[in-house]
Amino acid sequence: MKDTLTLKDDKLRMRALVVGKVPRSMEHQDVQVVDEYLDDEILREWGRVCVINVTPERQDETLLQIHSSPAGWSWRVLALHHSELAPFLSDAVLNGNDVISEELKPFPKLKRLSDVPKDKLLAYLWINETRRIRPMKVLSNSEIYRYPLLDVYHNQQQTPFRYLHRLIESGLIEVERCEDRVRYCQSCGSGHLNFVDTCPSCQSIDIKTFDALHCFTCGHVDDADKFVSRRAMTCPNCHTSLKHIGVDYDRPLELYSCNHCSQEFAEANVVASCLSCGHQNATSDLTARSYYTYRAGENIQRYLLDEQVERNTNLVLTGTVSTAVFDAALGWKNQLSLRHKHQDLLLGIKIHQISQFIAEQGDVAYIEFISAFAEQLEQLFRTTDISCQYADDTLFILLPHCDISFMSSIEKRIEAFSYKVESDILSLTVMSWALPDNRLSDANKWLLERSSELND
Numbered sequence: 127m128k129d130t131l132t133l134k135d136d137k138l139r140m141r142a143l144v145v146g147k148v149p150r151s152m153e154h155q156d157v158q159v160v161d162e163y164l165d166d167e168i169l170r171e172w173g174r175v176c177v178i179n180v181t182p183e184r185q186d187e188t189l190l191q192i193h194s195s196p197a198g199w200s201w202r203v204l205a206l207h208h209s210e211l212a213p214f215l216s217d218a219v220l221n222g223n224d225v226i227s228e229e230l231k232p233f234p235k236l237k238r239l240s241d242v243p244k245d246k247l248l249a250y251l252w253i254n255e256t257r258r259i260r261p262m263k264v265l266s267n268s269e270i271y272r273y274p275l276l277d278v279y280h281n282q283q284q285t286p287f288r289y290l291h292r293l294i295e296s297g298l299i300e301v302e303r304c305e306d307r308v309r310y311c312q313s314c315g316s317g318h319l320n321f322v323d324t325c326p327s328c329q330s331i332d333i334k335t336f337d338a339l340h341c342f343t344c345g346h347v348d349d350a351d352k353f354v355s356r357r358a359m360t361c362p363n364c365h366t367s368l369k370h371i372g373v374d375y376d377r378p379l380e381l382y383s384c385n386h387c388s389q390e391f392a393e394a395n396v397v398a399s400c401l402s403c404g405h406q407n408a409t410s411d412l413t414a415r416s417y418y419t420y421r422a423g424e425n426i427q428r429y430l431l432d433e434q435v436e437r438n439t440n441l442v443l444t445g446t447v448s449t450a451v452f453d454a455a456l457g458w459k460n461q462l463s464l465r466h467k468h469q470d471l472l473l474g475i476k477i478h479q480i481s482q483f484i485a486e487q488g489d490v491a492y493i494e495f496i497s498a499f500a501e502q503l504e505q506l507f508r509t510t511d512i513s514c515q516y517a518d519d520t521l522f523i524l525l526p527h528c529d530i531s532f533m534s535s536i537e538k539r540i541e542a543f544s545y546k547v548e549s550d551i552l553s554l555t556v557m558s559w560a561l562p563d564n565r566l567s568d569a570n571k572w573l574l575e576r577s578s579e580l581n582d
């Protein structure tokens with residue numbers, strides 16, 4: 127269902143909307159005042175200018191309400207208080223007592239978008255060049271950072287990184303700067319980690335440091351306490367009297383000793399202990415994730431204004447070719463293999479119920495799925511394999527010089543992936559055909575028959 131939006135005449139749209147108390151600097155202006163709650167009718171109006179002057183808690187609720195509404199992306203929103211979400215979901219945070227110098231007009235670019243935009247978040251970014259998608263630190267969340275704009279427009283449980291990656295690849299958004307990098311637990315994905323020094327031989331965290339001395343005469347290294355006998359310093363090993371640091375002895379390093387196994391060591395083993403699930407991660411096993419600020423990309427305008435440009439939701443693998451090229455390669459390889467008695471394998475994958483999945487979970491969730499699936503498939507195939515997106519839901523992969531025994535390992539990996547898919551709406555059919563095949567003279571027709579087998 128398409129949202130219906132109210133396009134009021136310009137005069138009304140020029141009238142600013144004030145939620146809460148009218149600030150002093152706006153007292154002489156013709157404004158529309160809303161006590162506290164924006165109603166559905168207002169939230170359907172395009173291009174409103176909205177000044178919010180309520181408590182910080184109410185302000186955040188109002189910001190979320192605006193962005194979840196049909197027309198909120200097109201509003202210019204000014205916040206008069208500092209609040210958690212204001213830096214991420216408003217156009218400016220102003221001081222209530224100051225004269226509001228910000229422009230109180232709708233964005234001029236709005237005139238060029240006549241209908242409901244293809245993507246509200248991208249339209250939001252495009253109409254005002256200063257807008258950004260920024261990560262917000264949320265310590266109560268195990269991801270540590272969330273993107274409030276992605277949360278409100280796309281409502282995903284986890285940050286859709288693969289979706290962001292696709293937007294960057296298509297030039298719809300671009301990275302402005304890296305804000306932070308977080309490492310995550312290998313077991314549960316939490317960013318709440320505690321880095322602890324442990325004993326390298328027994329892994330106990332019950333270790334202590336001590337000062338060590340190093341005797342130059344015999345090379346003995348030991349606890350500083352052991353070098354003190356009566357009032358003089360003497361090596362406990364060679365009994366040389368040590369007078370001058372740097373000449374007779376030195377303090378090499380801080381050393382550790384383990385209270386559990388008594389081992390002494392110079393370098394402790396650092397372990398990232400997960401505060402969420404308790405898993406002890408080796409630091410090299412942690413996954414790192416960078417958080418960036420994004421701005422509109424160079425293709426965003428073309429995408430929003432041009433009916434022709436559609437976003438790519440296809441399964442893209444390296445080595446993907448068009449169906450015509452695939453047909454030709456298949457026919458040629460089949461002839462070659464008949465003559466030289468090679469064995470090839472054709473793999474067909476069909477994804478069922480895509481439209482139902484998109485209807486229920488949104489296309490961001492689908493792009494996340496399809497990108498994760500592509501990553502899994504790419505790990506399975508060789509650079510000499512060629513693939514082709516035969517239909518929106520069907521993929522063929524030709525594996526030259528590969529026999530049917532390879533299928534079991536592919537099937538296992540694909541099965542493992544399908545368990546990981548969180549939705550029980552989508553399902554996969556995977557089939558394989560041994561090549562060469564004597565009946566394959568017209569590759570196009572032959573492939574059509576194979577694709578119908580995937581439907582059964």
Ligand SMILES: [Zn+2]
Binds near residue numbers: 327328388
């Ligand atoms: Zn130990």
Ligand SMILES: [Zn+2]
Binds near residue numbers: 343344346361362
């Ligand atoms: Zn000594």
Ligand SMILES: [Zn+2]
Binds near residue numbers: 313314315316400402
């Ligand atoms: Zn964990």
